Amino acid sequence: MSETQVAIVGAGPAGLMLGHLLQREGIETVILENRSREYVEARIRAGVVEHGVADLLERSGVGERLRREGLVHGGVELQAAGERHRIAFDELTGKSIVVYGQTEIVKDLVDARLSSGAPLRFEADAVALHDLDSKRPRVEYTLGGERHELAADLVAGCDGFHGISRGSIPAGVLREFAREYPFGWLGILASVAPSSDELVYAHHERGFALLSMRSAELSRLYLQCAPDEDLSAWSDERIWEELQTRLGVDGWTLHEGPILEKGVTPMRSYVAEPMQWGRLYLAGDAAHIVPPTGAKGLNLAIRDVQVLAEAILEWYGSGDGSMLDAYSATCLRRVWRAEHFSWWMTTMLHRRPDGDEFDLRLQLSQLRYLRTSPVAATSLAENYVGIERV
Numbered sequence: 001m002s003e004t005q006v007a008i009v010g011a012g013p014a015g016l017m018l019g020h021l022l023q024r025e026g027i028e029t030v031i032l033e034n035r036s037r038e039y040v041e042a043r044i045r046a047g048v049v050e051h052g053v054a055d056l057l058e059r060s061g062v063g064e065r066l067r068r069e070g071l072v073h074g075g076v077e078l079q080a081a082g083e084r085h086r087i088a089f090d091e092l093t094g095k096s097i098v099v100y101g102q103t104e105i106v107k108d109l110v111d112a113r114l115s116s117g118a119p120l121r122f123e124a125d126a127v128a129l130h131d132l133d134s135k136r137p138r139v140e141y142t143l144g145g146e147r148h149e150l151a152a153d154l155v156a157g158c159d160g161f162h163g164i165s166r167g168s169i170p171a172g173v174l175r176e177f178a179r180e181y182p183f184g185w186l187g188i189l190a191s192v193a194p195s196s197d198e199l200v201y202a203h204h205e206r207g208f209a210l211l212s213m214r215s216a217e218l219s220r221l222y223l224q225c226a227p228d229e230d231l232s233a234w235s236d237e238r239i240w241e242e243l244q245t246r247l248g249v250d251g252w253t254l255h256e257g258p259i260l261e262k263g264v265t266p267m268r269s270y271v272a273e274p275m276q277w278g279r280l281y282l283a284g285d286a287a288h289i290v291p292p293t294g295a296k297g298l299n300l301a302i303r304d305v306q307v308l309a310e311a312i313l314e315w316y317g318s319g320d321g322s323m324l325d326a327y328s329a330t331c332l333r334r335v336w337r338a339e340h341f342s343w344w345m346t347t348m349l350h351r352r353p354d355g356d357e358f359d360l361r362l363q364l365s366q367l368r369y370l371r372t373s374p375v376a377a378t379s380l381a382e383n384y385v386g387i388e389r390v
Contacts, residue, residue, distance in 0.1 A: 005022075005028040010165075012158060015156065020062060031113070033120070033124060034126065051097060052386045056306060062109055063108075069100065073096060079247070084200065087370065097295075105298070127140050160284070161285045165282055166282055166286050168280065173274075176270070181227070182353050183350055183353070185224065186229060187265060190220075190221065190259050192217075194219045196211055209224065225264060269291060271335060274328035296342050300334065349363070
């Protein structure tokens with residue numbers, strides 16, 4: 001049996017960032033990831049980084065490439081009834097966001113981890129968590145066909161919604177809150193320069209559309225669709241035609257290019273409470289899911305482990321476990337703020353399959369209010385760039 005101070009299950013943004021923050025302060029960690037490095041570094045996920053999260057990445061030594069290659073945006077465009085209105089984050093809050101793919105953040109964190117020499121074990125499948133309510137929990141995993149055990153003081157479950165960590169908490173401990181949405185996103189990655197300098201969120205009678213980007217050469221675009229949409233029914237030509245329809249406004253052109261990737265993502269909201277049991281601490285998607293409309297998933301994961309790292313450092317430094325005890329309650333305040341914002345953005349911009357004219361009028365009224373009220377626009381901006389204290 002091997003030993004460490006903190007065992008981290010999962011090498012997504014949450015697990016890698018937690019390991020990075022702790023390693024910088026001399027805390028021993030082992031990160032176990034059941035996928036290969038190639039798979040982890042190729043997963044296309046979120047791409048909007050909050051102001052405070054970008055600062056954290058930079059302060060901790062893994063933000064140099066983000067600052068060099070990331071696209072700094074001072075606002076977003078909201079489109080409804082064929083017209084666009086800019087919500088100016090920089091003017092309303094003094095803050096901005098950075099468009100920089102989650103894939104790139106993962107690459108930066110993997111490079112930092114490997115450069116440090118700290119253990120990062122890819123293709124290590126964690127199969128069981130033991131003695132989580134004791135002072136020495138254990139992680140059982142397989143690597144190269146052999147079974148191993150890792151003993152630790154603490155275990156961080158950063159292995160996503162379908163990982164083993166949350167399911168290792170005894171029945172009856174967790175309360176789970178969920179909402180399934182009657183639509184999904186058909187997303188594409190296209191080899192074409194973005195047609196807008198900033199993200200465009202479009203409300204349309206045929207359904208929501210989003211113009212986003214990953215770099216100055218790559219565009220990321222989305223169409224509202226059914227959660228079980230048959231992707232084979234969507235040729236490249238049909239996708240571009242629908243994007244032209246939903247995003248089109250007078251005097252503006254949506255540029256088309258080769259589609260490199262496409263896929264359908266169902267949408268849901270989910271929260272598990274509490275985010276800890278015994279010496280197991282859940283972070284990121286292992287504890288909560290948000291619909292992508294509010295761009296909060298990646299940011300919540302990083303914020304979770306920022307709180308957890310500070311609590312762990314306090315515990316090892318002074319023996320005071322009060323921050324660890326409060327971990328779940330501290331994180332859940334931000335989680336529920338993000339859940340509400342993501343739900344609000346989603347319900348405001350998407351057309352429900354069972355919706356009627358009353359629903360439509362409410363959506364258009366809310367969008368008009370955002371165009372005409374600086375107070376309403378400031379609320380959106382404040383939530384989008386990230387609220388520091390909740």
